[in-house]
Structure formats: C-alpha cells, structure tokens
Amino acid sequence: MRLHAHGYNDAVDSSELVCCRLEDFVDPAFLQALAEPTRFRIVSRLADLGEGYMTVGAIAEGSPTHVSVISRHLTLLRDAGVVEADRRGREVYYRLRHREVAATLRALAAAVEAAVPSADTGLSTD
Numbered sequence: 001m002r003l004h005a006h007g008y009n010d011a012v013d014s015s016e017l018v019c020c021r022l023e024d025f026v027d028p029a030f031l032q033a034l035a036e037p038t039r040f041r042i043v044s045r046l047a048d049l050g051e052g053y054m055t056v057g058a059i060a061e062g063s064p065t066h067v068s069v070i071s072r073h074l075t076l077l078r079d080a081g082v083v084e085a086d087r088r089g090r091e092v093y094y095r096l097r098h099r100e101v102a103a104t105l106r107a108l109a110a111a112v113e114a115a116v117p118s119a120d121t122g123l124s125t126d
Contacts, residue, residue, distance in 0.1 A: 033080035
C-alpha cells in the first residue's frame with residue numbers, strides 16, 4: 001500500500017508499517033509540495049477557511065507573491081493531492097483536502113514511530 005493524498009481515507013494498520021520503509025507509505029511529492037514556504041502559506045490560508053473554496057485572487061490577496069505565481073503553486077499542490085480545484089466559468093476555486101492531508105500526516109507519523117525501535121525493546125540505537 002502506497003500512501004499519498006490522492007483519495008486516501010482508510011486508517012493505517014500499524015502492523016503493516018513494521019516491515020516497510022517510509023517511502024512505501026508517503027509519496028515524496030506530497031511532502032515536497034508542503035515544504036516550500038509559499039505553498040505552506042497557501043495551505044495554511046485554505047486550512048483557516050475550513051471546507052470552503054477560494055479563488056486564486058482571494059488566496060493571493062495580501063500576499064507579496066504575484067497571482068500568477070500563486071496559481072502555479074496551486075497547480076503543484078493540486079497535482080500532489082493537497083488541494084482540489086473546481087472550475088466555475090472563468091474562475092478556479094480551490095479548497096484544502098483536509099481529511100486526506102490529515103490522514104497522510106497521521107500515517108507518516110505512525111510509519112516513523114514504527115520504523116524507530118522503541119526504548120522498551122532494549123534495542124540500542126548506538
């Protein structure tokens with residue numbers, strides 16, 4: 001099972017995580033999309049909105065970044081499965097895929113925890 005933001009809604013079974021590498025569960029493009037500061041600000045702005053949609057212009061409002069650059073960032077976020085787009089006439093509206101993003105981040109945390117030997121096992125990390 002490869003986990004990424006596209007359509008992932010299932011809970012992660014931690015027993016599946018023990019035998020696998022992190023990259024088997026999280027698409028690096030998903031993390032790369034979130035890692036860039038402007039894209040992270042876009043995600044934060046959409047998260048503050050909740051489940052609603054915003055236009056590119058509304059997202060760019062108050063930002064020092066030109067609307068065309070915001071649009072390119074939104075395309076990358078859409079391709080990574082972080083946001084979804086809805087074209088209405090000439091405008092494109094975006095919303096955060098918050099359930100999928102949260103599920104992916106929870107699965108990443110579970111995979112990291114499963115990959116690191118527990119202090120209770122007596123295994124040394126030296």
